[in-house]
Structures are given as structure tokens and as C-alpha cells.
Amino acid sequence: MEKQRIFSGIQPSGNLTLGNYLGALRNWVSLQDEYECIYSIVDMHAITIRQNPKDLHERSLLTMALYLAAGLDPEKNTVFMQSHVLEHAQLGWILGCNSYMGELSRMTQYKDKSTRLGDSIPTGLFNYPVLMAADILLYNAHLVPVGDDQTQHLELTRDIAIRFNNAYGETFVVPKGYFNPFGARIYDLQMPQKLMSKSAENQQGVLFLLDDEKTLQRKISRSVTDSLGTISYNDNQPGVKNLLNIFALLRKESIDGALAYFEGKGYKQLKDGVMEAVLDTLLPLQEKVYELMKERDHLEDLMAQGAQKARSIAKVTLADVEKKIGFISRRTNEHCD
Ligand code: TYM
Numbered sequence: 001m002e003k004q005r006i007f008s009g010i011q012p013s014g015n016l017t018l019g020n021y022l023g024a025l026r027n028w029v030s031l032q033d034e035y036e037c038i039y040s041i042v043d044m045h046a047i048t049i050r051q052n053p054k055d056l057h058e059r060s061l062l063t064m065a066l067y068l069a070a071g072l073d074p075e076k077n078t079v080f081m082q083s084h085v086l087e088h089a090q091l092g093w094i095l096g097c098n099s100y101m102g103e104l105s106r107m108t109q110y111k112d113k114s115t116r117l118g119d120s121i122p123t124g125l126f127n128y129p130v131l132m133a134a135d136i137l138l139y140n141a142h143l144v145p146v147g148d149d150q151t152q153h154l155e156l157t158r159d160i161a162i163r164f165n166n167a168y169g170e171t172f173v174v175p176k177g178y179f180n181p182f183g184a185r186i187y188d189l190q191m192p193q194k195l196m197s198k199s200a201e202n203q204q205g206v207l208f209l210l211d212d213e214k215t216l217q218r219k220i221s222r223s224v225t226d227s228l229g230t231i232s233y234n235d236n237q238p239g240v241k242n243l244l245n246i247f248a249l250l251r252k253e254s255i256d257g258a259l260a261y262f263e264g265k266g267y268k269q270l271k272d273g274v275m276e277a278v279l280d281t282l283l284p285l286q287e288k289v290y291e292l293m294k295e296r297d298h299l300e301d302l303m304a305q306g307a308q309k310a311r312s313i314a315k316v317t318l319a320d321v322e323k324k325i326g327f328i329s330r331r332t333n334e335h336c337d
Contacts (some may be wrong), residue, residue, distance in 0.1 A: 003036045007141035007177070009082065012059040013046035014198030016066055018207040018278070019186035023284055027180050029071040031145060037077040038139050038310060039067060043133060044082045044089065047201075048124040052164030062289065064299045066209060068337050069288035080306030082135065087314035092127070093135035094321060098167070099130050099160055107152055133157040137313045138175040148184040150196055151177060168324040172317075185247065189223035194239035208284055213279060220275045231262045240267070243274050250277035 008028060031037055041063045046056060051283055060081060065081055082088055093280045107129055107197065114121045128207055133154050136144055137160070144154055154177045161172040190205030200206050207219055225239045233244055247270075248258040262270055292299065323329065 003034070003283075004142040004278060005139060005173075006031055006035045006102075006143045006145060007040070007136050007139045008174075009040040009042035009135060010063060011042050011046045012056065012063040013049060013051065015059070015208040015210055016063065017186075017187075017196050017198055018282075019147065019196035020198070021209055022186050023180070023184055024145060025067070025070045026189065026249075027145050027178075032073060032076050035143065038071075038141070038313075039072060039077055039079050040091065040135060040310070041080070042082045042084045042132075042135065043069070043322075045128060048122060048128050050122075060283075061293065061296055061299055062210070063299070065286075065289045065292040067330060068292055068299075068302075072103075074290065074302050074306060075321070078306050078309040079302065080232070081303050081308045084303065084307035085138075085310045085314050085317045087138055087311065088134055091138050091314075091318055091321060094325065095134050095137070095160055095164070096127055096130045097231050098164055100169055103156060103159065104129060108155070109149070109152070110265060120228075128151045129156050130160070133160045136175050136304040137161055137172045138317050139310075140313075141175050142173055143178040144175050145178040147186075147195075148179065164321075168170070168321075171324060182250075187238065187242040187277050189219055189242070192224060192242045208280075209282060210289065213283065214318065214335065217275055217280065220271055220278060223271060223274075225267045225270075229266065231259065231265065231267070233259060243270055247274050247277050248256075250274075250281050281307045 001002075002166070006028075008024060010016065010024060016025075024217075028039055030039065041060055042058065043060055046059075053091050064079070064081075068074065072079055078256070079153070103178075104126055110126060113125055117125075133156060136157050144157075146154065154175070158174050163172045165171055165174075180205060188196045188200060188205035189207070190202060194200075195204075196206050198206070198208075204219055204222065205224075222241060222255045223243060226237050228237060231240060231244070235241065237254075244255060246261075247253070247261075247292055248255050251258070263271065319329070
């Protein structure tokens with residue numbers, strides 16, 4: 001039986017966080033044997049907010065190094081830079097012509113950002129979910145492993161796919177989200193009602209994958225708990241709940257197992273336990289990343305090979321879409337090769 005296909009991506013728009021790792025990256029690694037996996041570094045999404053070019057360049061390489069260091073095998077998976085496969089932009093345009101202002105205006109991520117940016121919100125931020133739909137539909141992915149915050153974008157992708165299929169005939173696989181129930185939401189250590197995010201204004205509650213040991217220790221030891229003093233897993237204790245989640249995920253334990261481990265202990269021991277689990281995971285990861293970053297040329301070679309594999313699928317889908325909407329065939333794809 002043919003393997004089902006998976007697509008997902010991370011923006012190199014900031015330093016990756018423990019949320020990205022537990023909500024996405026680590027799950028991707030566990031899927032690579034069972035599925036045909038395509039993982040992208042979505043640099044075109046990153047530029048929806050103005051980036052410093054040097055930083056974007058560096059972070060794109062670092063993200064590639066992180067993908068590999070986390071255990072993604074570039075032989076087994078297709079790993080590539082989004083901007084290296086021109087079909088993403090082309091399909092993005094076509095899908096943009098098949099989506100509506102109304103549905104895009106309802107995206108909560110857009111609404112949040114537009115409140116902050118007012119009239120100067122770049123149109124790219126508005127169109128961003130259409131490009132995300134193009135990413136997924138180009139590969140006819142069945143499943144999309146993401147954190148919870150992407151649910152609305154996935155719903156939109158499904159709506160656009162169904163709409164296109166209805167208008168032009170069966171073209172796209174309608175994808176489903178794939179969530180790890182606990183990893184799907186990792187919260188900020190200072191504001192445990194808010195998701196941990198690369199773009200948080202206050203970085204004290206955000207564990208970056210490449211934070212040094214002391215910084216990680218400091219951030220965890222200062223994480224917000226509550227005044228109840230008991231370690232239990234419930235919504236009235238969001239800080240403690242989040243720490244338990246992080247511990248359980250990193251130690252590959254159940255929540256009950258984590259609760260048993262901390263039974264009779266206090267918040268100091270909880271934080272120490274989390275600290276140990278974070279350092280045991282991130283320090284070896286960092287070592288691998290810095291090793292890989294010594295071979296930048298090799299990283300770029302791998303990106304190019306990944307793009308070639310990705311394009312071999314993407315161009316077939318795009319040609320089919322273009323034919324269905326009435327474009328004249330290009331006969332050659334030389335401009336893309
Ligand atoms: P991005 O770059 O914001 O995040 C990458 C992945 O990390 C997950 N994530 C989290 N999961 C749990 N807890 C958190 N605190 C947390 N923070 C981030 C996100 O849910 C995501 O899975 N639009 C996407 C990138 C994208 C994409 C795609 C994803 C572009 N095209 C196609 C899937 C398929 C984004 O901005 O993710």
C-alpha cells in the first residue's frame with residue numbers, strides 16, 4: 001500500500017522555541033518511517049513581517065541544521081526551502097483568486113497582528129493563509145502535523161481545496177490536521193495563558209532551542225506558578241499544568257506518570273525536574289546544530305537536493321491546476337530548472 005503523504009513547515013522568522021519543537025519538529029521525526037514526509041523551511045512566510053536580510057539568511061541555515069539535528073533524515077524525507085520551489089508562489093496566486101476577503105479577514109492570527117500594526121499591515125500578512133494552502137495542496141498531503149494555533153489555517157486550506165475541486169473537478173486531496181494532544185499547545189512560562197511564541201515581546205517566558213544553559217535555567221527557575229502550592233494538572237493552575245506538560249513530553253511520560261514522579265514535592269522540585277529534562281534534550285541538540293553549521297555548503301547542497309525532489313511533485317500538481325483553469329501549457333519547465 002502506498003504511504004500517505006505529510007507536509008509541514010516552520011517559518012525561519014525568529015529563533016525556534018520549545019513550542020516549535022514539541023508542537024511540530026519532534027512529532028515530524030516520529031512520522032518519517034510511516035509516512036512520505038515533506039518538510040519545508042517557509043522563508044516566503046517569514047517575509048510577511050520585514051526581516052533583516054542577514055538574519056533571515058542565517059536563521060534559514062540554522063533552521064535546516066535544527067531539522068537535521070532533531071533527527072529528520074534528508075534521505076528519507078524531502079527537506080527544502082520554500083522559496084526554492086517557485087510553484088508555491090504560482091499556486092498561491094491561483095488559490096488567492098479562489099478565496100475570499102471575508103474568510104481571510106476572519107483569521108485570528110491576522111486579526112491579532114492587524115490590531116498591532118494598524119493600516120501598515122503588509123498585504124502579505126493578509127494573504128499568508130492562501131500561501132499556506134498552496135504549500136499543502138501542491139503536494140496533495142493527506143496529513144499536516146502542526147500545533148493547535150494552525151487549526152484555523154488548516155480549515156481554510158480544506159475549504160479552498162473543496163471549493164476548487166467543486167469548481168474544476170477532483171484536483172486536490174483535502175488534508176487533515178495531525179495533532180499531538182499535549183504538544184499541541186506549549187505556553188509562555190511568564191504568561192501561561194499565552195502560547196510560547198518566537199515573536200513574544202518579553203522573551204523571559206520563551207525557551208529558545210538555542211538559548212545557552214544559564215539562560216534556560218534562569219527562565220525555568222523564574223517561571224510563573226501560583227500560590228496553591230500543590231502539583232496537580234488542572235486549568236486553574238495553568239503555569240503548573242504547562243510545566244507538567246513540558247516535563248511529560250520531554251521525558252516521554254504520561255501526565256499520570258509525571259504527577260506520580262512529583263507526588264509530595266514542591267514547585268522548586270517541579271522546576272528542577274523540568275530544567276533537567278530541558279537541558280538533557282536541548283544541550284545535545286545544540287551541539288549537533290553547531291557542528292552542522294560548520295558545513296554551510298553541505299547544508300545548502302541538501303537544501304538544493306530537497307528542492308529538486310519537492311519540485312518533481314509540485315510541478316505535476318501545478319500543471320494539472322493550470323490545465324484545469326484554462327492556461328496554455330508551458331511545454332517546457334526550463335525557467336524553473
Ligand atoms: P510557525 O513557524 O509559527 O510554527 C511552526 C510550528 O510550530 C507550532 N508551534 C507550537 N506548537 C505548540 N505550542 C506552541 N507554543 C507552538 N508555537 C508554534 C506551530 O503550530 C507550527 O506547527 N503557518 C505556519 C507555517 C506554515 C505551515 C505551512 C505549516 C507555512 N506553511 C504548511 C504547515 C503546513 C507557521 O507560521 O508556523
